Amino acid sequence: MAKDNQFVSQIADIETDFPQWYTDVVVKTKLVDYGPVKGTMVIRPYGYAIWEIIQNEMDRRFKAAGVENAYFPLLIPMSFMTKEAEHVEGFAPEVAVVTHAGGEKLQEPLAIRPTSETIIGHMYGKWVESWRDLPLRYNQWCNVMRWEKTTRPFLRTSEFLWQEGHSVFASAEEAEKETLDMLRFYEEFAVNVLCMPVLTGKKTEKEKFAGALATYGMEAMMHDGKSLQSGTTHYMGQNFAKAFDIQFTDKNGTLQYGYTMSYGASTRLIGALIMTHGDQRGLVLPPPVAPVQVVIVPVAQKKEGVLDACGELLKRLQRAGFRVKLDDTDNSPGWKFNEWEMKGVPLRIELGPRDIESGKLTVFRRDTLEKTDGYSLSEAETVVSKLLQEIGENLYAKAEKRMKERIVDAETLDELLEGVSKGNFVRAGWCGCRACEDRVKEFAQATARVLDKNHTAKICVVCGKKAEHTVFFARAY
């Protein structure tokens, strides 16, 4: 036990020092390392493997929904950035700009994209001429740069990886529908791939994207009760179409502006995963995104037949379609157990002389920390399949239970403050005015995350007037 405690002490306490726990976990499990430039991170193979799975799963869904991939340039002429008034105001403070190249000062400074609405708007302006050209529904996987003051691996870095989808439609209705469809798309992804419950809904004016008419968000509740925006969709109306001359001739021969929308989800999803499911021992990865779903740890691996049996099991499970790893390094079994638990592998199989002799399968579940040897080695494929399924469902259920328990209602500012201080999402009425929203922020350091679709509150939590909306307030990352 003493040794076990020693191991645990390598990671900060998850309950009392969550920020440090997070930093410890991402670095010690080799997901990331800090880059030499402030706010940059290196995504190491184990972390990048998670991103690749997220990409593959999401990309497959995009393509099924009819979205096409493309790639637009990293550098954007500064003049593009200023074409949409609100957009430039919102992003100017965090744009990095290239002023010199080839040893000379550039005629026009070039923005390193913080997001690509402008350059894609510019290209769409060239490509759209007729109603027959619409809709355009493109997505790109890329990096973007936002010069943030405070940074944290995955949650907020100067440069991050994401996908950004940009569509243009002939009608407002179609663009608005796509905006809501994509919100549901993200939600489905969060639930089924990340095993992560989320709240989705419309953002307030204050929280909406610079240049959008409406922004919708997907918020996930982290282990400490704070909220993390994990995906957003934006309806731009004709704002960007007018700024970039995205015009087409309709069926009646009339010149019309298109309606645009965009949506994005980033490597922040990995941060969300870690903070949603992690525990005192480190990462807990849901089977659908785990780069290693099953690790086979040989016991007494130098004894005759052990490694052979492990290799055979490895091949069987690989053939069955699982992501499996055999750890045949020289480390002791105990060391491997702890290491792979810290790295969040959902299922571990311990295979030693005893198991080979008896034909039993010894498995350890990361989510419940339970070890059993009641399964048959010959049925390994079926057992693994069943357990991975159960683990995913259990992780979702646990996270959903926690989220539901931590949504509380408030009718006064004091109640709201008490709620968010205890790490809850607070559901409360809001009259809709900016002053009251600002007051919540000032009083409780909490922001309006999303509007509740089931509007139930009667009065505004701040001013007591009639509530126009019911809002989920929370402290956020």
Next chain:
RNA sequence: UGAGGUGUAGCGCAGUUUGGUAGCGCGCUUGGUUAGGGACCAAGAGGUCGCGUGUUCAAGUCACGUCACCUCAACCA
């Protein structure tokens, strides 16, 4: 941008008060014994003490300057 903190071996740190041989733990290399919850023994390798200037016979240690990173607030996927 405000407030605090830290820079010494790959990692974590001690040493700085009172200037005088560069240390500890882990990790790493080699060999051996081990093996069902972070094994043990032995022998090794590894350092411009963040950077610069100064004081001094002598600076990791003192002075001044500078840079970087981390944490917390304000701003943000």
